[in-house]
Amino acid sequence: MRESLSNEIESIMTVIGHNYDVVVREIILGRTGRKAAIIYIATIGDTNSINLNVLQPLMQMEATSEDSLSDRFKERVMQSTITLSEMMETDSRTVCIRNLLSGNTALMLEDISTYIILSTSNLEGRSIAEPTSESVVRGSREGFVEKISTNISLIRQRIKDPSFTMLQYHVGKRSERELVAAFIKDIANDQMVEEVCRRIELIDIDDAAESGFIEQFIEDNTFSPFPQVMNTERPDRVVSALMEGKVAILLDGTPFVLLVPVTFPMMLYSPEDSNERWLFSSLVRIMRYTLAVISLYLPSLYIAFISFHQGLIPTKLAISITSSREGVPFPTFVEAMMMELTIEILREAAIRLPKPIGQAIGMVGGLVIGQSAVQAGIVSPIMVIIVAVTAISSYTVPLYSAGIAIRMLRFFMMLASAMLGLYGIIMVSLLILSHLMKLKSFGTNYAGVYVHYRPTDWRDSIVKFPLKWLKNRQRLLEPKDNERLHIHETQVEGTGNEGSAE
Amino acid sequence: MKKVNLTGIQIFWIIVSFQCGNTLLLTLSPNINEAQQDAWIASIIAGALGLFIAYVSTKLSLLFPGRTIVQYSQDILGKWLGKLIMIPYFIQWYSVLGVILKEFSDFTILTLLPRTPIWILTITMVLLLMYMTYMGGIEGIGRCSELLGPFIVLMIILILPLNIQVMDWTRILPIYTDTGIAHIFKGALTPLSFFGEVCMLTMFISFMKKPTEGPLRAILGLSVACFLLTVSSLFVIMVFGPGLSAKMAHPFFDMVRFISFGGFIENIDVVIVLIWVISVFIKMSLYFFISCYGTAQWLHIKNWRMLIWFIAPIILIQAWLYPDITLSDIGYVTKYWIPIVLPVNMFGIPLLLWFVASIRKKYANAH
Numbered sequence: 041m042r043e044s045l046s047n048e049i050e051s052i053m054t055v056i057g058h059n060y061d062v063v064v065r066e067i068i069l070g071r072t073g074r075k076a077a078i079i080y081i082a083t084i085g086d087t088n089s090i091n092l093n094v095l096q097p098l099m100q101m102e103a104t105s106e107d108s109l110s111d112r113f114k115e116r117v118m119q120s121t122i123t124l125s126e127m128m129e130t131d132s133r134t135v136c137i138r139n140l141l142s143g144n145t146a147l148m149l150e151d152i153s154t155y156i157i158l159s160t161s162n163l164e165g166r167s168i169a170e171p172t173s174e175s176v177v178r179g180s181r182e183g184f185v186e187k188i189s190t191n192i193s194l195i196r197q198r199i200k201d202p203s204f205t206m207l208q209y210h211v212g213k214r215s216e217r218e219l220v221a222a223f224i225k226d227i228a229n230d231q232m233v234e235e236v237c238r239r240i241e242l243i244d245i246d247d248a249a250e251s252g253f254i255e256q257f258i259e260d261n262t263f264s265p266f267p268q269v270m271n272t273e274r275p276d277r278v279v280s281a282l283m284e285g286k287v288a289i290l291l292d293g294t295p296f297v298l299l300v301p302v303t304f305p306m307m308l309y310s311p312e313d314s315n316e317r318w319l320f321s322s323l324v325r326i327m328r329y330t331l332a333v334i335s336l337y338l339p340s341l342y343i344a345f346i347s348f349h350q351g352l353i354p355t356k357l358a359i360s361i362t363s364s365r366e367g368v369p370f371p372t373f374v375e376a377m378m379m380e381l382t383i384e385i386l387r388e389a390a391i392r393l394p395k396p397i398g399q400a401i402g403m404v405g406g407l408v409i410g411q412s413a414v415q416a417g418i419v420s421p422i423m424v425i426i427v428a429v430t431a432i433s434s435y436t437v438p439l440y441s442a443g444i445a446i447r448m449l450r451f452f453m454m455l456a457s458a459m460l461g462l463y464g465i466i467m468v469s470l471l472i473l474s475h476l477m478k479l480k481s482f483g484t485n486y487a488g489v490y491v492h493y494r495p496t497d498w499r500d501s502i503v504k505f506p507l508k509w510l511k512n513r514q515r516l517l518e519p520k521d522n523e524r525l526h527i528h529e530t531q532v533e534g535t536g537n538e539g540s541a542e
Numbered sequence: 543m544k545k546v547n548l549t550g551i552q553i554f555w556i557i558v559s560f561q562c563g564n565t566l567l568l569t570l571s572p573n574i575n576e577a578q579q580d581a582w583i584a585s586i587i588a589g590a591l592g593l594f595i596a597y598v599s600t601k602l603s604l605l606f607p608g609r610t611i612v613q614y615s616q617d618i619l620g621k622w623l624g625k626l627i628m629i630p631y632f633i634q635w636y637s638v639l640g641v642i643l644k645e646f647s648d649f650t651i652l653t654l655l656p657r658t659p660i661w662i663l664t665i666t667m668v669l670l671l672m673y674m675t676y677m678g679g680i681e682g683i684g685r686c687s688e689l690l691g692p693f694i695v696l697m698i699i700l701i702l703p704l705n706i707q708v709m710d711w712t713r714i715l716p717i718y719t720d721t722g723i724a725h726i727f728k729g730a731l732t733p734l735s736f737f738g739e740v741c742m743l744t745m746f747i748s749f750m751k752k753p754t755e756g757p758l759r760a761i762l763g764l765s766v767a768c769f770l771l772t773v774s775s776l777f778v779i780m781v782f783g784p785g786l787s788a789k790m791a792h793p794f795f796d797m798v799r800f801i802s803f804g805g806f807i808e809n810i811d812v813v814i815v816l817i818w819v820i821s822v823f824i825k826m827s828l829y830f831f832i833s834c835y836g837t838a839q840w841l842h843i844k845n846w847r848m849l850i851w852f853i854a855p856i857i858l859i860q861a862w863l864y865p866d867i868t869l870s871d872i873g874y875v876t877k878y879w880i881p882i883v884l885p886v887n888m889f890g891i892p893l894l895l896w897f898v899a900s901i902r903k904k905y906a907n908a909h
Contacts, residue, residue, distance in 0.1 A: 349654065352809045460662065462812060463654050466819050467666050471673065477685040478678040491688040493551050 045150050049077055052146075055137055070101035074113070075150040078158075084143035086162035093123040094145065094158060114152050122147075126159035138216065163187065168194070171273035171295075173440060176312040180276045188218050188292040194275040195222065199282065209240055211254070211291075215247035218292040219254070227285040229518045232482050236287045236300055251296045254289060258300070260480055265448050267441035268481040270306055271296040277311045285519035301482035303516060305489050305501045307442035308332060313504055322503040328436055329502060335434035336446050339376045340457035340465055342426050346372040348461030365420040373458035375419050379427040380451070382409060488516045548746060550755030552684035555691030557596075557740060557763030560828055562694050563821020564642070565767065566774055566794050567649070567814075568871070569733040573775065575788040577729025579714045580721045582775045584729035589768025591730070592737025595888050596764050599740065600757040602896045603747035605903065611744035611895075612839040618899045627891060628840055634887050635833045636853070637878070639826060640860025643667060644870040646822045647861065653795070653815050664861045667826070668854050674827045675834065676850055680749050683827045690820050697817050698770055701810065702777055704803045709780040733771060735880050738888035739825075740764055745832040830857075 049064055056062060061083040067076050076098065080090060101121055106112040118127065130136055136146050136155040143161025168190065171183030184191045192206070203225040210216045221240060223233055239258040248254055255269040256262075272278060273295050278288045281299045289298040308328045313321040345353055346361065353361070368375060386405035390398045409427070413419045430450070437443040449472065456464030479486040489501045497514050499505040508527060513519045570581070577584040606614035611631070616624030647663040655663070674682060718726075740760060747756045778793045781800065787793040799811040833853050838846030864870040 349812070352812055354806060354808055460658065460666070461655055462815070463650055463658075463663070463819075466816060467670060470820070470823055471670055473689065474670070474674040474678055474682055474686055477689070478682040485685070487685075487689070491685045492549070493688070 045075055045077055045148060048148055049079065052079060052133070052137065052140075055133075056140060065095070067095065067099055069098050069117075069149075071103040072101055072107050072113075073103070074107070077148050078145055079140060079148075080145040080160060081140060081143065084161060084163055085145060086143075086160045089124070089162075090145055090158075090160050094147070094160070097121045097123055110152050114149060114154070114156075117147075117149065118156060122158065124158050124160070128157050129154050130157060131155075141216075165190065174272065174274055174277070174311065174438070176310065176315070178315045179311055180274065182275055183273045184275060184295040184297055186293050186295055188220065188290055191275075191290050191295075191297065192220065192222075195278055195282075195288070198275060198279045199224070201226070204282075207237060211240070211243050212245060212247045215249075217248055219248075220290045221287055222282065222290065223287045224282050224285070227283065227513070227519045227521050228287060229285060229520065232285075232301065232484070232517070233287055235482050236289070240289070248291065250294045251289065251291045251298050254291060255298055260482070264475065264479055265445045266304075266476070266479065266486065267307070267439070267445060268300075268302055268479070268486070270299040270302045270439065271441070272299060273297075274311055280311070280314065283524065284513055285517045301484040301517070302486070303481070303484060303489055303514075304476065304487045307439045307445075308437065310438040314507075318504050318506040322505075325504060326502060328438070331433035331436045332446060335430050335437075336450055336453065337465070338426055338430045338433075339380060339450065340453040341462075342423075343372045343376055343454060344457040344461040344465055347458070361420075361422055364422050367417045368420050369417070372423075373454065375423050376427070376454060379409065379413075379419055379423055380430075380454070383427060383431045384447075484517055489514070492516065546679060546681045546749055547751045548680065548684045548749045549751060550759040552688050553743070553746065553750065553756060554759040554763040556684060556687045556746070556824070556828065557743075557760055558766050559687040559691035559694050559821055560739075560825035561737065561764065561767035561821075562698065562770060563818045564645075564825060565733060565736045565771055566698070567792050567818055568645070568875075569736050569771070570775055570778055570793045571788060571790055572732040572875075573729045574779065574784050574793070575729070576731075577726045578721050578784040578788070579716075579779050580718055580726050581729055581779060581784070582714070582772050583718070584726045585733055585768065585772040585775050587726065588730040588733035588737055589764065589772070591734050592740060592764050592768065593761050595738050595892070596740040596743065596760040597757060598892045598896055599742075599744045600747055600760050602892055602899065603744050604753055604756065605896075605899050606748075607753050608748050610748045610836065610839060612836045613748075614899075615895060618895050618902065625840065627895075628836070630883075630887050630891065632833070632837065632840070634883050635829055635836070636856060637860070637874075639829050639833065639853075639857045640864070641870050641874050642822060642826055642829070643857055643861040644864045645867075646819070646826075648867050648870075649792070649818065650815065653811065661862070664858055667823075668858055670823065671827055671830050672850055672854055674823075675831050676847055680746065680831055680835075683824065683831060686827075687824050690824065694817050694820060695766065695770070697813055698774075701798055701801065701813055702773065704801045704807060704810075705777065705781050705797060707803075708800070709777065710783075711780055713780050713783045714776065731880050731884070732875065735875070735884045735888070737764060737768065738884055741888045741892055742828065742832055744892065745836060 045066070049066075053062070053064070059081075061081050063078075063080055063082050063085075065078050067078070068074070069076050078090070078094065098117070098121060101117075104116070106116075118129070130139075131154055133155075136157065139157045140146055143163060145158040145160045147156040147158060149156070165187040166185055168182050168185055170181045182194060184194065196204070201224060204222070205225045206220050206222045209219040209221070211219045219240065221233075221236060236258070240254070243254065243257045245253065245257075248257075251271060255271070259268040261268065270281075278297050278299065282288055287300050289300070291298075308325065310324075310328075313325060316324075346365075350358055365372075370378070382405070386401060386409075390401050390405075393401060409424060414421050414424060434443055434446055434450075437446060449468075453465060453468050456468045458464075460467070476487045477485075477491065485492070489497050494515050496512050497516055499510055500514070508525075511525055511527070512522050513524050515522065573584050574581040603609075603611070603614075606617060609617070612628055615627050618624065619627060643664055646667060647660050650663055651658060651660060674686070678686070721729075743756070743760055747753050750756055774794055778787050778797050781787075781797050782790070782793060790796050795811060795814050798814045799809075801810055802808050830850075830853065834849040835846045837843075837849050837853070843849065
C-alpha cells in the first residue's frame with residue numbers, strides 16, 4: 041500500500057466527510073494476522089449481507105503458506121473467501137468513493153494498493169404499482185417505479201432479444217444519477233441513436249432530478265408548444281416504442297421514462313389502441329382526433345361567430361343564442377376567458393389539494409360554473425355548454441403534455457379570434473401548421489406521417505388497420521428491419537379470407 | 543446553402559394548391575365576359591396551353607440538374623446576358639407579391655372583416671409568410687401544400703354540387719356558334735396567364751430529389767387545376783347564366799354564397815374564404831421564397847434568408863400604395879400581366895432558353 045491503512049482511511053473520510061452513517065471497521069483477517077478495513081454507508085448499504093458474506097468469512101480465514109505474497113493473498117480473498125456475487129477491483133480512489141456513495145462497500149487490505157468494491161447497496165424503493173397517469177381498461181397493470189434497476193427489469197422481462205442494447209451514462213455533476221439509453225440495435229436507426237447519445241453526453245447540470253430535466257436538454261425546439269419527447273409510466277408502451285425503432289431513456293429516481301423521437305400521432309395514441317380489436321380502436325381514435333380539434337377550436341369559433349360573423353350562423357340558431365345572451369354584461373371574449381380561466385383554476389386546485397378535499401373542489405366548481413354563474417347573469421348558458429364541452433374534450437387527449445399544448449394554443453386562438461374573427465383563427469391555424477411542418481424530433485419530421493405519402497405508414501395513424509395488415513414498421517423512422525410480423529401461408533388459408541393476406 | 547429535397551408528390555400538390563384559389567376566384571368573370579357560355583371551352587384551351595408552359599419549364603430545368611433558372615440562364619446565354627434576362631422575372635415576382643397581398647386583404651375585408659383596417663391584414667399575412675419562409679424554406683412550403691392541397695380539392699369537390707337544384711343545363715347552350723374562336727381565345731387569356739405561373743417551376747425543379755419526376759407531376763397537377771376550373775365555370779354558368787356571372791366580380795364566391803341545401807347548409811361562403819386564404823398563402827410563400835432565393839443567387843449572396851428582411855417591406859409598401867381595387871385587380875392583369883408577362887416571361891424566355899440550350903447541347907455533342 042502506498043500509505044498505511046489508517047492514512048488511507050483518513051484520506052477517504054476527509055473526502056466523504058465524517059458523517060454519522062459512515063461505518064469504518066478495521067479488522068484482522070483470522071489466523072493470517074493481516075489487517076484490513078471496510079468502509080460503507082450504513083443508511084444505503086445492506087448491513088446484514090455485509091455481516092454474513094463479508095465480515096464473517098474474512099474474520100475466519102485460515103492461514104496458508106502463500107499468504108506472504110500480496111497478490112496471491114488478494115486473489116484468495118476475492119476468489120474463495122467473500123461470498124458475494126458481485127465485486128470489482130479498482131485503483132482509483134474517485135471510483136471507490138463514487139461506489140461508497142451509492143451504497144457499496146470498499147475493502148482495503150494492508151500492503152495491497154487496490155480497493156476491492158463489494159456490491160452491497162440496498163436502496164429503498166416502493167413496490168410496483170398501477171400507473172396513475174395513464175390508466176387502461178385492458179392491458180398491463182405494471183407501472184415503472186423510481187428505481188432504475190426495477191424499471192430495466194420490467195423491460196427486460198418483456199424483451200428477450202439479444203440485440204436489446206443499453207448504454208449507461210451518469211448525468212449530474214453532483215448527483216451522478218444513472219441514465220440508461222435503451223434501444224434495439226437491429227431495428228433502431230443508427231444515426232438517430234447516435235444523435236440521442238450525443239445530446240445526452242452534452243448534458244452538464246448539478247442534478248438532473250427528473251426526466252423532465254433531460255427532456256428539456258435534448259429537445260429540438262425549445263420554443264415550440266408541442267412536446268418533442270414523450271414520457272410514459274408504462275413498460276408495455278416503452279416496449280412497443282422500442283419495437284418501432286425508438287429510443288427509451290431511463291433515469292434513476294423517476295418513474296417517467298422518455299421516448300424519442302416523437303411524431304404527432306403518438307400524442308393521440310393510447311396504449312389500449314393496440315389491445316382492442318381494430319374497428320373499435322379506429323372509432324375511438326377518430327373520435328379522439330375530433331375531440332382534440334374541438335377542444336382547440338370551439339371557444340374561439342364561438343367568439344368569432346358571435347362577435348364578428350353573426351351573418352354566418354343559421355337564423356334560428358342566431359336568435360336563440362342572442363336571447364340566451366340577454367343580460368350578460370360582457371363581450372363574448374371576456375365571458376369565454378372568464379369561464380376558461382375558472383376551469384383552469386379548478387383544475388390546478390384539484391391537483392394541488394389533498395385528495396379528499398380535491399373532490400370537494402370539483403363539486404363546488406361544478407356548482408359555480410353550472411348554475412350560479414348563469415343565474416347571476418355573468419355568463420350565458422350556451423357559454424357554459426361550450427366551455428364544458430371544450431374542457432371535457434381536452435381531457436380525452438391521452439398524453440398529458442399534448443393536452444397542455446392544446447390548452448395553451450386554445451388561449452392563443454381565442455385571443456386571435458377576439459381580435460380578427462375567423463381570419464385570425466385561419467391565420468393562427470396556418471401558423472401552427474407551418475410550425476408543425478418544419479418541426480423535427482431527432483431528425484424525424486414531427487408531422488411526417490401525414491405529409492409524406494407513404495400509405496403503409498397511414499395504416500396506424502388516424503385509423504388503425506387490422507393487426508394482420510400492419511406488416512411493416514413506420515418507414516418514417518427509417519428502421520433497419522422493416523418487417524414486424526410475418527403472415528404464414530397456412531394462417532391465411534385458415535382465415536378463409538384472402539383480404540387478410542393482403 | 544443547405545441541401546433540401548422536394549418529392550414529386552409535393553410538386554403535384556404545390557401546383558394544385560396554388561392554382562386553385564386565385565384562378566377559381568379571379569379568372570371566371572373576365573373569361574365569361576369574353577367567351578360567354580363557352581367559357582368552359584376557353585378554360586380547357588387555357589389548361590392545354592398551360593400544360594405546354596409546364597412542360598417547357600420542367601424540361602428546360604432537367605437540362606441543368608440542380609440549378610435554378612437564375613443559374614442556368616447564365617450557363618446558356620453567358621454571364622451578362624443571362625443576368626439581364628432575369629430582370630423581367632424579378633419585376634414579375636416582386637410586383638405580383640404586392641398585388642396578391644392587396645387582393646387578398648381587399649377580399650378578406652369584403653367578406654369577413656368589414657370594419658378592420660387593411661394594414662392589420664397585410665401585416666399579419668406578411669409576418670406569417672416571413673415565418674414560413676424563414677423557418678421552413680421550400681421544404682416547409684412543400685409539406686404544407688402536401689397537407690393542405692388535398693383539403694382544398696376536397697372542399698371544392700364537396701361544395702360544388704350543392705347548388706344542383708338551381709342549375710339549368712340549357713344555359714350553356716348554344717355551344718360555340720354564338721361566340722366563335724376569337725372570343726373563346728380572348729376568354730382563355732386570363733386563365734392562361736394564371737396557369738402560366740407554373741413557369742416558376744424553373745426555380746423548383748432544382749430542389750427535387752428525383753428531378754425526372756418533375757414534368758409528369760407538374761402536368762398532372764395543372765390538369766387537376768384545369769379540370770376544377772372547367773367544372774366550376776360550367777357550374778357558374780349553369781347557376782347564373784353567362785350574362786349575370788360576367789358582371790359579378792367573384793362569380794364562384796357568389797355561387798357558393800347562393801347555396802341553400804336541405805334547409806341547414808347555408809352561409810357556407812366561409813369555406814371559400816378558407817380555401818382562398820390557404821391557396822393564397824401557399825402561392826405567396828412560393829413567390830416570396832423564389833424572390834428571396836433567386837435574388838440571393840443573382841447577387842451571389844450566401845445567406846438567402848437575409849433577403850427576407852429586405853423583400854417583406856417592399857411587398858408591404860406596394861400593397862399600401864395601390865389606391866383601389868381597380869388598379870390592383872383589373873389594371874395589373876389587363877395592362878401588365880396579360881400583355882407583357884404572359885408572352886415574355888411565361889412563353890418567350892423559357893422557349894428561348896430551351897431552344898438555345900438544345901442547340902448548344904447538340905453542338906457540344908457533335909464535337
